[in-house]
Amino acid sequence: MFAMSKQDAEQVSEAEIAVHWGEEKLIQPSPEFIAQANMTDEKIFERFSLENFPDCFKEYADLLDWYKTWDLTLDTSEAPSWKWFVGGLINASYNCVDRHLAQYKNKAAIIWVPEPEEESHIVLTYQELYVRVNEFAALLSDKTGLKTGDRVTIHMPMVPELPVTMLACARLGVIHSVVFGGFSGNACGERIADSGSRVLITMDGYYRSGKLLDHKVKADEAVKTANKEGQEVEHVLVWRRYGDRNASEAPMVKGRDHFVDELLPAYRGKRVEPVQLPAEAPLFLMYTSGTTGRPKGCQHGIGGYLAYAAATSKYVQDIHPEDVYWCMADIGWITGHSYIVYGPLALGATSVMYEGVPTFPDAGRAWRIAEQLDVNIFHTAPTTIRMLRKAGPDEPAKYNYNFKHMTTVGEPIEPAVWRWYHEVVGKGKAVIVDTYWQTETGGFLCSTMPAIHPMKAGSAGPAVPGIHPKILDEDGNEIPRGANKAGILIIQNPWPGQFQTIWGDQERYVETYYAKFNKDPKSKDWRDWPYIPGDAAMEAEDGYFRILGRMDDVINVAGHRLGTKELESACLMVDAIAEASVVPVNDEIKGKVPDIYISLKPGFEASDEIKLAVVKTIEESIGKIARPKNVWIVPDMPKTRSGKIMRRVLASISNNQDVGDITTLANPDIVEEVRRMVQGK
Numbered sequence: 251m252f253a254m255s256k257q258d259a260e261q262v263s264e265a266e267i268a269v270h271w272g273e274e275k276l277i278q279p280s281p282e283f284i285a286q287a288n289m290t291d292e293k294i295f296e297r298f299s300l301e302n303f304p305d306c307f308k309e310y311a312d313l314l315d316w317y318k319t320w321d322l323t324l325d326t327s328e329a330p331s332w333k334w335f336v337g338g339l340i341n342a343s344y345n346c347v348d349r350h351l352a353q354y355k356n357k358a359a360i361i362w363v364p365e366p367e368e369e370s371h372i373v374l375t376y377q378e379l380y381v382r383v384n385e386f387a388a389l390l391s392d393k394t395g396l397k398t399g400d401r402v403t404i405h406m407p408m409v410p411e412l413p414v415t416m417l418a419c420a421r422l423g424v425i426h427s428v429v430f431g432g433f434s435g436n437a438c439g440e441r442i443a444d445s446g447s448r449v450l451i452t453m454d455g456y457y458r459s460g461k462l463l464d465h466k467v468k469a470d471e472a473v474k475t476a477n478k479e480g481q482e483v484e485h486v487l488v489w490r491r492y493g494d495r496n497a498s499e500a501p502m503v504k505g506r507d508h509f510v511d512e513l514l515p516a517y518r519g520k521r522v523e524p525v526q527l528p529a530e531a532p533l534f535l536m537y538t539s540g541t542t543g544r545p546k547g548c549q550h551g552i553g554g555y556l557a558y559a560a561a562t563s564k565y566v567q568d569i570h571p572e573d574v575y576w577c578m579a580d581i582g583w584i585t586g587h588s589y590i591v592y593g594p595l596a597l598g599a600t601s602v603m604y605e606g607v608p609t610f611p612d613a614g615r616a617w618r619i620a621e622q623l624d625v626n627i628f629h630t631a632p633t634t635i636r637m638l639r640k641a642g643p644d645e646p647a648k649y650n651y652n653f654k655h656m657t658t659v660g661e662p663i664e665p666a667v668w669r670w671y672h673e674v675v676g677k678g679k680a681v682i683v684d685t686y687w688q689t690e691t692g693g694f695l696c697s698t699m700p701a702i703h704p705m706k707a708g709s710a711g712p713a714v715p716g717i718h719p720k721i722l723d724e725d726g727n728e729i730p731r732g733a734n735k736a737g738i739l740i741i742q743n744p745w746p747g748q749f750q751t752i753w754g755d756q757e758r759y760v761e762t763y764y765a766k767f768n769k770d771p772k773s774k775d776w777r778d779w780p781y782i783p784g785d786a787a788m789e790a791e792d793g794y795f796r797i798l799g800r801m802d803d804v805i806n807v808a809g810h811r812l813g814t815k816e817l818e819s820a821c822l823m824v825d826a827i828a829e830a831s832v833v834p835v836n837d838e839i840k841g842k843v844p845d846i847y848i849s850l851k852p853g854f855e856a857s858d859e860i861k862l863a864v865v866k867t868i869e870e871s872i873g874k875i876a877r878p879k880n881v882w883i884v885p886d887m888p889k890t891r892s893g894k895i896m897r898r899v900l901a902s903i904s905n906n907q908d909v910g911d912i913t914t915l916a917n918p919d920i921v922e923e924v925r926r927m928v929q930g931k
């Protein structure tokens with residue numbers, strides 16, 4: 251349940267101090283950039299004003315091809331689950347593939363860069379993408395019987411077969427749920443069960459930091475976990491990294507597991523008509539972490555989502571069909587869905603995909619790829635920027651590439667890091683957009699419009715067209731615009747990219763994102779349902795928003811959300827552990843990482859084995875991404891008199907900050923003991 255306690259409200263002001271970087275100067279986009287930009291008309295903000303809501307979004311939907319135009323722009327009858335472009339018929343696969351054939355069939359849709367530098371790139375032209383998507387769609391419906399409305403879980407690394415698989419599902423109206431390849435088999439299995447998938451599509455292996463990792467082994471764990479939760483997996487389709495050999499040692503289970511490359515020849519030349527689907531039918535689920543242990547399957551609809559992804563790709567990313575666009579995210583996260591696959595391909599662009607680690611085999615790799623492919627739009631996250639800067643602060647200057655546009659996304663970026671990105675990576679020429687959004691929102695909420703607004707380091711910028719935020723205090727009172735005061739960010743209106751519900755849990759959807767400021771739960775008027783992203787923010791005088799971070803029990807690690815409850819319940823699987831508390835600790839590269847405090851059951855002694863068991867359990871139940879910075883075994887947790895663990899106190903200790911007033915705690919002495927253990931003095 252979303253409820254910000256007094257304590258959490260205190261954290262907002264802590265966040266404000268922590269992330270307050272002072273005002274930065276404004277930097278104008280270059281005349282060269284403006285001259286070629288897709289959107290230079292400031293009037294777009296008038297066209298997308300609240301007076302013109304919701305019909306203004308026709309402008310976005312018109313970027314797509316529809317089998318039938320919609321009758322109603324926004325249907326609020328199931329508020330706060332919004333249905334966009336109702337009555338319209340559409341197919342996402344058709345929009346991302348077929349419709350480009352007439353003009354662009356011989357143009358690169360996807361350029362895939364394998365991690366081993368000696369391996370050749372793979373280029374899929376739109377024609378080739380069309381053929382592969384069709385053949386795989388034919389295989390899917392024939393071999394597995396998947397049909398419109400069914401869910402399928404896809405657990406794949408960054409290979410070109412991943413977008414092929416997604417677009418094949420979209421063609422059939424099968425709802426895909428892509429699980430980040432780095433997640434454990436167990437985490438994948440939970441998502442299989444939650445989504446009710448009876449088919450899992452995976453890969454035998456992939457390269458990461460020079461090693462060919464066995465990935466298929468995770469599928470076996472995933473099926474086991476799903477089974478335990480009551481979901482049977484009938485088919486496991488396994489793509490292979492190399493056509494002629496198997497990168498995994500995991501055995502193939504007879505009758506259940508199939509190598510895709512062995513099945514595909516039977517479907518050569520097969521074509522599958524894209525299914526004409528209602529605009530509001532679900533396109534995919536994307537799981538994200540929340541306050542309670544169970545991950546949430548965010549459901550995105552076809553028409554609204556695709557219109558929003560395409561339009562923001564065109565106007566905020568400034569993608570033209572002739573650009574070479576490289577988003578170095580993973581398709582297993584929402585960024586990859588919207589801004590590697592659906593947005594760029596809907597526009598007929600060339601989207602670059604990279605298999606591996608940005609600094610492998612050395613700090614120049616990313617810039618060599620950019621030089622070789624003549625990438626001109628580059629999109630990545632602060633974590634990666636910090637990593638690249640640390641590994642090779644002078645590397646970009648050695649390579650001859652030319653970015654016109656760069657993006658940073660996923661977490662706040664420090665002005666110093668922003669400036670390196672601008673001056674060194676962008677060579678002082680590229681514009682930068684700092685895009686603020688979330689899994690739930692499908693596309694950007696805040697960002698400068700690159701040819702219209704100047705850039706400001708450390709600020710996400712104003713709201714994008716059609717998004718109308720406000721900042722409220724704890725009681726729902728509006729904090730005056732431009733007051734530079736921290737509060738709760740809300741969006742007053744729905745927009746087409748917004749998710750439709752949490753899969754199978756409408757109640758949690760309403761509770762988490764809307765209940766706090768809704769006065770009439772029966773209302774069908776969108777004005778009564780401000781959307782709550784869960785972030786604290788402040789708005790500067792110039793209307794630029796600075797995002798201060800999460801207000802819930804969620805840690806943003808390297809730009810991705812991890813629920814502290816998920817980590818804590820994983821810890822409790824280790825037999826010796828009585829209590830666990832997870833707090834965010836600042837990290838030079840990843841922004842934040844989890845620090846874990848555990849106390850032991852009577853009869854157990856603190857030991858390195860227990861610490862190692864905690865790390866191993868977390869890696870197995872969630873994935874390496876959740877690996878803690880430290881595991882502290884403490885004699886007891888600081889607690890309130892009612893027995894609540896004071897995470898705030900532990901977080902202050904981990905971050906070398908003052909613990910504040912602890913006189914009301916049940917056991918104030920323990921704080922000093924823990925502090926000495928962690929800070930060593």
Ligand code: WT7
Binds near residue numbers: 783784798
């Ligand atoms: C959370 C969403 C959006 C794709 C990647 C993450 C934080 C996101 C920014 C930004 C400051 C940001 C917020 C948000 N966040 N973008 N530009 N500046 N913070 O998606 O895993 O759904 O996480 O990331 O806290 O709520 P996600």
